[in-house]
Amino acid sequence: IKAIFVREGDFVTAGQVVAQMDTDVLQAQIREAEARLRQAEVDIAVARSRLKQRESEKTAAEALVAQRQAELTAARKRSMRTTALVTEGAASQQEADDDRARMQSYQAAVSAARAQVAASEAAIVTARSEVLGAQSAAEGARATIEKIQADLTDSDLKAPRDGRVQYLVAQPGEVVGAGGRVLNMVDLSDVYMTFFLPTLQAGRLAMGSEVRLVLDAAPQYVIPAHVSYLADVAQFTPKTVETASEREKLMFRVKAQIPADLLRKYIVHVKTGLPGIAYVRVNQQLPWPAHLQLQKLP
Template sequence: MALTPPLKKKLLTAAVLAGVLLLAWWLWRTLSDDGPGEGFVSGNGRIEATEIDVATKLPGRIEEVLVSEGEFVKAGQPLARMQIDTLQAQREEAEAGRQQALHAAAAAEAQVALRRSDVAAAQALIVQRDAELDAAQRRLARSETLAKEGAASGQELDDDRARVRGAEAALAATRAQATAAEAAVKAAEAQVVGARSSVEAAAATVARIEADLADSVLKAPRRGRVQVRVAQPGEVLGAGGRVLNLLDLSDVYMTFFVPETAAGRIALGTEVRIVLDTAPDYAIPARVSFVASQAQFTPKTVETASERQKLMFRVRAQIPPELLQQYIEQVKTGVPGVAWVKLDPDAAWPASLATVVAQD
């Protein structure tokens, strides 16, 4: 059956159109960026950094804020000062209490010396009383011998016996005084211990207030950039009130999610390339520093309609601190991008990810 010219023309047009569509599909497949392909997996995320809140230790009023938003600060650099009038008054009071405790300790030590001299005097008196008793006993012995021979009267014998009893009583009293003096020494020594403890307590109070005075100057715990000034001079904050928020730009990373089928092949230290939306021609080298041990449903920020039922694992890619140091002025957080993870150690990075940010 012969084809009419109009039908031939239609078939020829359809064939040309099909050829054009086939060529367009082939070009799209060839030139479109499907990623590195086998041996790699990717996830989208944003650049993040460790945030540090600089807060007050004690309640008080802000005297001065020394830095501005966006400013780079060094570790230990003063960032803000709190009013310290009350703390200074407390320190003066505590110092006066410490001096008072020192005087009390000195007085207690003097009392110990005094009580020890009383003990020495009592012991010397004991020796004296003991000698007097010995003399009285010897005299009584002679009187008893003479009385038996009729050479001494009974009155003399009675007097000598009374002297012995008096000497014994005096010796007992002196020994009691010595015991009391020794007890007084122990009591005085206990007072010294208490006084010295009071001195230590007062010194600790002074040290605590001095520590609070030192903490009234808010310092940067590490190097970073001021992100937000939360409070202004003149504001009264409670304990733990935030004054500034810092970003530690030596600890920058991207958190992203990968399918459960790929998570088991990712180990700590695995190579990563991060491509930011703002710089698509450059790949930032990184390493996997964290892989979640439990899966979770895909977060809405990264899911598509076909992925909502899939379980994903959270992964963190850490950018080397030495690289961050080179580009510290350009580091920005919140920038979106894509992280490519090399699952196969033997796979070669494709040309699209080969242009890596220079690292000395």
């Protein structure tokens, strides 16, 4: 942990940076990844240049094949004419042999040119593989950079919602493992009071029923709430109670939830753990007594 920016009891808002982790190692890693990316981009440029060179060599080799093929065609025709003239006695045998040798030379030249084309095609395949390899290296470096940048973003610990810092779990300079806790926050948008009712009263209560809360710390204010939870089993009682009189003594846990809009309005004043009294009406037709009537809060 590099720094903690809040203290116990501070109110924080959603998105507020509450602590920062040390990022020296991550900064070194991202510099290394950026260097790999730059090298990969250079390799891509070199590989593409080499590919263009190989493609040019292939084009030149194909042109040479065409040239040698034309020369071979001309030499073949000349050899055929000379052979015919030898038969007629219009040319010497030496001339026919020379033309035949020249034709064979051009045949060899055509074969050599075609071999050069094949070599150029193989070189192009290799050059394309080099381009793909360099591009893959660049993509890998970019992915590494994105991952490290995400880790750097996560190194700033932000409050997930509005709330109050209850206590610090760790201190600056301490090492926290993955998933470790740095501080404890209380979600002030989800505040309720837990109380207990006997069997008879709990059975008459419905989910969503109105509740009035009076806190010991502020007895002059009546806080509206509603029933958000009714336990389906008795609390702190034997699992099996045989007699009706004993069953009437069972206590059921109830939660009275304070409206979220009211909490948002007074959120900086909201505290947890305060004791108080919860009032419910088992008969919803009866009005609230005067001292539990809602008044405008300051």
